[in-house]
Amino acid sequence: MFRLKKLLNLSPQGWQNFKKAVFAAVLSNISLLLSFMVVIQAIVLLVQPLMSSSPIDTLKLWVCFAGGVFAAALYFFAYKNEYRKTYATAYAESEKIRIEIAEHLRKLPLSFFNKKDLSELTANMMGDCTSVEHTMSHVAPGLCANIITVVVTSFMLAFYDWRMALCLFAPLPLAALFVLGSKKLQSLFGERHVLARIDVSRQVQEYLEGIKVVKAFGLSGEKSRALEAALKNMMRQSIIFEAVTGTFVMMGMMILQVGIGLTVLVGIQLFINGGLALIPFLTFLVISARIYAPLLAIFTLLPELFYLFISTARMQTLRCEKIMDGDENTVLSGCGIEMRNVTFAYNEENVINNLSLSIPANSVTALVGPSGSGKSTVSRLIARFWDVSGGAILIGGRDVKTVDPEHLMTYMSFVFQDVVLFNDTVINNIRVGRHGATDDEVLRAAAMARCDEFIRAMPAGYDTVIGENGCTLSGGERQRISIARAFLKNAPIVMLDEATASLDAENEVLIQAAISELVKERTVIIIAHRLRTVMGADKIVVLDEGKVAEEGRGEELLSAGGLFSRMYRTQQQSLGWSVNAS
Ligand code: ADP
Numbered sequence: 001m002f003r004l005k006k007l008l009n010l011s012p013q014g015w016q017n018f019k020k021a022v023f024a025a026v027l028s029n030i031s032l033l034l035s036f037m038v039v040i041q042a043i044v045l046l047v048q049p050l051m052s053s054s055p056i057d058t059l060k061l062w063v064c065f066a067g068g069v070f071a072a073a074l075y076f077f078a079y080k081n082e083y084r085k086t087y088a089t090a091y092a093e094s095e096k097i098r099i100e101i102a103e104h105l106r107k108l109p110l111s112f113f114n115k116k117d118l119s120e121l122t123a124n125m126m127g128d129c130t131s132v133e134h135t136m137s138h139v140a141p142g143l144c145a146n147i148i149t150v151v152v153t154s155f156m157l158a159f160y161d162w163r164m165a166l167c168l169f170a171p172l173p174l175a176a177l178f179v180l181g182s183k184k185l186q187s188l189f190g191e192r193h194v195l196a197r198i199d200v201s202r203q204v205q206e207y208l209e210g211i212k213v214v215k216a217f218g219l220s221g222e223k224s225r226a227l228e229a230a231l232k233n234m235m236r237q238s239i240i241f242e243a244v245t246g247t248f249v250m251m252g253m254m255i256l257q258v259g260i261g262l263t264v265l266v267g268i269q270l271f272i273n274g275g276l277a278l279i280p281f282l283t284f285l286v287i288s289a290r291i292y293a294p295l296l297a298i299f300t301l302l303p304e305l306f307y308l309f310i311s312t313a314r315m316q317t318l319r320c321e322k323i324m325d326g327d328e329n330t331v332l333s334g335c336g337i338e339m340r341n342v343t344f345a346y347n348e349e350n351v352i353n354n355l356s357l358s359i360p361a362n363s364v365t366a367l368v369g370p371s372g373s374g375k376s377t378v379s380r381l382i383a384r385f386w387d388v389s390g391g392a393i394l395i396g397g398r399d400v401k402t403v404d405p406e407h408l409m410t411y412m413s414f415v416f417q418d419v420v421l422f423n424d425t426v427i428n429n430i431r432v433g434r435h436g437a438t439d440d441e442v443l444r445a446a447a448m449a450r451c452d453e454f455i456r457a458m459p460a461g462y463d464t465v466i467g468e469n470g471c472t473l474s475g476g477e478r479q480r481i482s483i484a485r486a487f488l489k490n491a492p493i494v495m496l497d498e499a500t501a502s503l504d505a506e507n508e509v510l511i512q513a514a515i516s517e518l519v520k521e522r523t524v525i526i527i528a529h530r531l532r533t534v535m536g537a538d539k540i541v542v543l544d545e546g547k548v549a550e551e552g553r554g555e556e557l558l559s560a561g562g563l564f565s566r567m568y569r570t571q572q573q574s575l576g577w578s579v580n581a582s
Helices: 001-009 012-052 058-107 111-113 118-160 162-169 172-181 183-209 213-214 220-272 276-319 375-382 406-411 424-432 440-449 452-456 475-489 505-518 554-560 563-574
Strands: 337-345 350-359 363-368 390-395 414-416 493-497 523-529 539-545 545-553
Touching: 001 118, 001 276, 012 058, 012 118, 012 276, 058 276, 118 172, 118 183, 118 276, 162 220, 172 220, 172 276, 172 363, 172 545, 183 213, 183 220, 183 276, 276 493, 337 375, 350 363, 350 375, 350 390, 350 440, 350 523, 350 539, 350 545, 363 375, 375 493, 375 523, 390 554, 406 505, 414 475, 424 440, 424 475, 440 452, 440 475, 440 505, 523 539, 539 563, 545 554
Parallel strands: 363 523, 363 539, 414 493, 493 523
Antiparallel strands: 337 350, 337 390, 539 545
């Protein structure tokens, strides 16, 4: 039983509720047996007078009828109780599991998400939780209750007539051996089926996400072929899985049903020889029909349970992934940032090599360098989205590895190039910066981020719902909303990642003005491709292949004639670029 608790991966409350659901299911099974007892009693009342040529006792028959009505009512209430206990429990537990997984995911390092793709996580959160939900509601309580019912009734029957009971259950061990013995095989094909299912959701997601590219480049044939192949594979795996499971279950059932024939044969033999009276014989015939129903149900439910164990094992693996922890109450004394001999690799190869760097508090530091030199990686490491492999990063003298990542986030605001917006009102999208901010505070932040004008021009102003991921807004507008969030958060460290890289001139002017205001008296790290926009920074750090190539003020670096000045000259030349139509 405790193994089951572990396998089902239930919370202590969920386990308590599960036991109540099993108990309720046993009660409803037993109440159903009661109606069978009434039927047997009625048969006795009808058959006995025939054998002894005495009149039928109609009064007793009426009592039997009343007993039948009572048993039916009892079954109704027992089943109602079972339904409530089972389903309420199952859905409450699966909700708890989903929230728990979401919470756990939130605390995992980004390195985990680098290894997993989104569809696998969606499968974990939706598919596997649905499997648990289904098992908790439709499989496990029924299975446990049926096992208990079978054990209780078999003891009762053995007490009544052990020879007939033996006939009834004689094929059970062999039948059980078939179903239980094939568990490994069922799990193997079950796992293949789960993987095929995940592959389909990955392909569907890729197809839908890339639909624009698919249309633009005429890839519909190629891409839908990949989706088609995944669907075909899932169909194949489903058929194989059902065939394997079905074969063993059917064999088990067939062997089990031999027991009915055996009971009838031995019963007739005993009856003819005078070793068994008619009434117990009839009783066994009626009971055998009933006792086989829970037994057959056990045989069909067991494979479902085996299949569920694949999901719970996957969920368990996910829950065991190590989260990023740290002190939640650290108070950073100042916001100067220091990187000491930092080394970092996403996979095997180091992308940051023994990098040392100091970013003074309340200053603007620009990270520049060729694409792939490690600018974004450095900013991610400072924010502890990832943990360094070697060396240390200190903020206000504290190693970030010792600070709880969520707490660390309260010290930082981000303005990324790819702004994530939610399908909600504009005001709520800005409020993401600081939950609980008043409407006035949000409006002030929006004004400082030069958002006010375009938001008021929207159909419902600040209450306008922007489409999924802000698809109704332009790139510049999205960016300004992101800056408004940073104003609202009012964190002492600000990271700007390629913030003005893909904007038109008007948006760029507005955004530059907003940013100039945002960076005042804060520790600011700007990742920029366009070097002229960061010439006024307090410090420019030039990265190359994960190392600091040079650092200093803009003018100094220009006159040094190193990588920075070469990149600067190349960019100045490209300013004169235009499309040549001839
Ligand atoms: P930059 O911001 O200077 O363009 P990045 O910090 O994004 O450079 O990338 C540095 C190196 O790390 C590149 O070689 C890039 O391919 C690699 N890289 C970046 N992000 C990941 C990731 N999530 N997983 C694996 N490699 C990555």
